[in-house]
Amino acid sequence: MNITHYQAEVLKTLGQSTRLKIIDFLRLGERCVCEIFPAIGEEQSNTSRHLNMMVSSGILFRRKEGVKIFYALKHPEIMEIVDLATLIMTREITGRHSLLQAA
Amino acid sequence: MNITHYQAEVLKTLGQSTRLKIIDFLRLGERCVCEIFPAIGEEQSNTSRHLNMMVSSGILFRRKEGVKIFYALKHPEIMEIVDLATLIMTREITGRHSLLQAA
DNA sequence: CGATTATATGATTATATAGTCATATAAACA
DNA sequence: TGTTTATATGACTATATAATCATATAATCG
Numbered sequence: 001m002n003i004t005h006y007q008a009e010v011l012k013t014l015g016q017s018t019r020l021k022i023i024d025f026l027r028l029g030e031r032c033v034c035e036i037f038p039a040i041g042e043e044q045s046n047t048s049r050h051l052n053m054m055v056s057s058g059i060l061f062r063r064k065e066g067v068k069i070f071y072a073l074k075h076p077e078i079m080e081i082v083d084l085a086t087l088i089m090t091r092e093i094t095g096r097h098s099l100l101q102a103a
Numbered sequence: 104m105n106i107t108h109y110q111a112e113v114l115k116t117l118g119q120s121t122r123l124k125i126i127d128f129l130r131l132g133e134r135c136v137c138e139i140f141p142a143i144g145e146e147q148s149n150t151s152r153h154l155n156m157m158v159s160s161g162i163l164f165r166r167k168e169g170v171k172i173f174y175a176l177k178h179p180e181i182m183e184i185v186d187l188a189t190l191i192m193t194r195e196i197t198g199r200h201s202l203l204q205a206a
Numbered sequence: 207c208g209a210t211t212a213t214a215t216g217a218t219t220a221t222a223t224a225g226t227c228a229t230a231t232a233a234a235c236a
Numbered sequence: 237t238g239t240t241t242a243t244a245t246g247a248c249t250a251t252a253t254a255a256t257c258a259t260a261t262a263a264t265c266g
């Protein structure tokens with residue numbers, strides 16, 4: 001097990017569209033599963049799996065309150081990473097677009 | 104195809120240990136395949152596949168010079184993302200460690 | 207206690223991915 | 237032209253992943 005394996009774990013966790021939708025929604029703050037899955041338009045069971053996976057990867061906090069389980073972003077850097085990825089993506093898309101226009 | 108699919112493409116590309124090794128090596132600057140695969144200790148064919156994949160994801164530049172193909176990081180933000188992931192990872196590992204000590 | 211609500215999980219399926227080996231392509235050079 | 241060197245790719249295998257459906261667990265409340 002290399003150091004890159006641990007780095008990869010964090011980044012791989014962020015590199016999936018359902019999980020990105022969850023992260024985006026959790027920018028608003030702590031939310032329970034019952035709020036998250038309708039907000040992102042995924043099944044309860046699938047959402048639950050991704051949430052648990054993100055806790056294991058060290059990306060989310062989990063807090064229990066009665067029947068409800070609340071999840072929240074654990075590190076502000078997660079939002080920074082997503083924002084940087086958005087920036088790269090935007091630059092790539094406009095770049096490809098201007099190449100298409102030039103052709 | 105959602106916007107999160109494109110973000111995920113960038114982040115998923117970064118979330119794999121062989122590719123992280125390549126990215127780490129390319130911090131030194133532009134390098135050809137013949138330098139990259141021995142440096143990261145992977146097969147030529149596997150390295151080539153990852154390099155091509157990273158070009159498709161918009162993460163690397165490719166430049167041809169004679170028989171050699173040179174690859175380089177395309178966006179400085181890629182290094183920022185990797186560094187932020189390292190930070191999160193480090194914080195997680197030390198956090199888990201202090202929890203173990205407390206137990 | 208029985209019903210309801212919130213969440214997690216087992217089993218399964220379809221798909222994606224990484225890696226390997228052998229081989230193809232293509233430039234350079236004797 | 238034939239050989240060498242650098243890179244890419246086809247075919248294949250093993251493994252991982254996401255999603256779904258049905259069901260289990262566990263807290264709450266009448």
